[in-house]
Amino acid sequence: MPLFYELINGFAKIAIWHIAEEKNFFLKKVPLQREITHPHKQLQHLAGRYLLQHLYPDFPYHLIEIADTRKPFLPNEEYHFSISHCGDYAAVIVSKDHRVGIDIERVTAKVERIQHKFLNEEELEMVASWRLPVDSMLTDQHLNFLTLLWCCKEAVFKWIGSGGVDFKNDIHLKPFDLNFDEGIINCEFIKEEKNHLKIKYKFFDGLCLAWVATK
Ligand SMILES: CC(C)(COP(=O)(O)OP(=O)(O)OC[C@H]1O[C@@H](n2cnc3c(N)ncnc32)[C@H](O)[C@@H]1OP(=O)(O)O)[C@@H](O)C(=O)NCCC(=O)NCCS
Numbered sequence: 001m002p003l004f005y006e007l008i009n010g011f012a013k014i015a016i017w018h019i020a021e022e023k024n025f026f027l028k029k030v031p032l033q034r035e036i037t038h039p040h041k042q043l044q045h046l047a048g049r050y051l052l053q054h055l056y057p058d059f060p061y062h063l064i065e066i067a068d069t070r071k072p073f074l075p076n077e078e079y080h081f082s083i084s085h086c087g088d089y090a091a092v093i094v095s096k097d098h099r100v101g102i103d104i105e106r107v108t109a110k111v112e113r114i115q116h117k118f119l120n121e122e123e124l125e126m127v128a129s130w131r132l133p134v135d136s137m138l139t140d141q142h143l144n145f146l147t148l149l150w151c152c153k154e155a156v157f158k159w160i161g162s163g164g165v166d167f168k169n170d171i172h173l174k175p176f177d178l179n180f181d182e183g184i185i186n187c188e189f190i191k192e193e194k195n196h197l198k199i200k201y202k203f204f205d206g207l208c209l210a211w212v213a214t215k
Pocket residue numbers: 044045046048069070071072082083084085086103104117118154157158159160161162163165167168
């Protein structure tokens with residue numbers, strides 16, 4: 001069963017699908033909503049739409065519109081939802097009354113090279129202060145937590161939905177307990193006003209998931 005993870009709480013449902021099926025499996029339930037030529041990207045897109053229906057069988061996927069920012073949405077806001085994919089995984093979060101954002105990332109060394117592009121000075125100091133059990137800064141755990149910071153900012157970006165976000169200056173992640181399984185990171189999104197957000201995260205083997213849900 002390729003349903004890899006499911007979490008249902010009072011105000012949101014979250015699921016991850018491990019894509020092991022052919023395109024036709026998904027096409028029986030949901031259509032490709034935009035032109036996608038790359039076969040694996042087609043599968044990722046379809047798996048995301050499929051999961052929306054898995055979580056809410058009455059999800060009106062045929063009413064989904066795509067904003068100029070590429071954010072998918074339902075005009076009547078019957079559901080708020082967010083989709084992410086990486087490799088053979090698709091993740092979604094759906095809520096009836098909370099604004100949501102989700103991101104799933106594979107842990108790779110690439111994040112080490114680009115950290116200065118998405119982390120501000122305070123966050124880079126936090127990274128430098130991490131006292132992880134092994135000497136090398138390039139340990140697996142270091143990469144896990146660095147990937148987590150990227151994943152959090154992407155989830156907040158999707159929660160915002162309107163684009164025009166400077167990852168360094170607009171999204172501030174606060175120091176958190178380094179817990180390898182799951183946890184919460186406090187965040188401030190500073191644009192016209194200050195928004196305090198709680199980002200939840202969970203690690204799986206080589207994968208990191210982060211999500212936001214607010215009223
Ligand atoms: C839009 C973006 C978040 C997509 O991320 P990605 O890594 O390509 O892919 P993901 O699989 O995580 O997410 C793709 C899904 O996000 C959703 N999405 C796309 N744009 C979105 C937006 N503006 N808001 C909310 N959700 C969006 C879509 O559902 C899409 O899947 P679908 O087309 O199958 O429906 C990303 O490309 C982006 O622009 N990030 C901001 C980059 C940035 O500003 N970086 C600066 C710091 S270095």
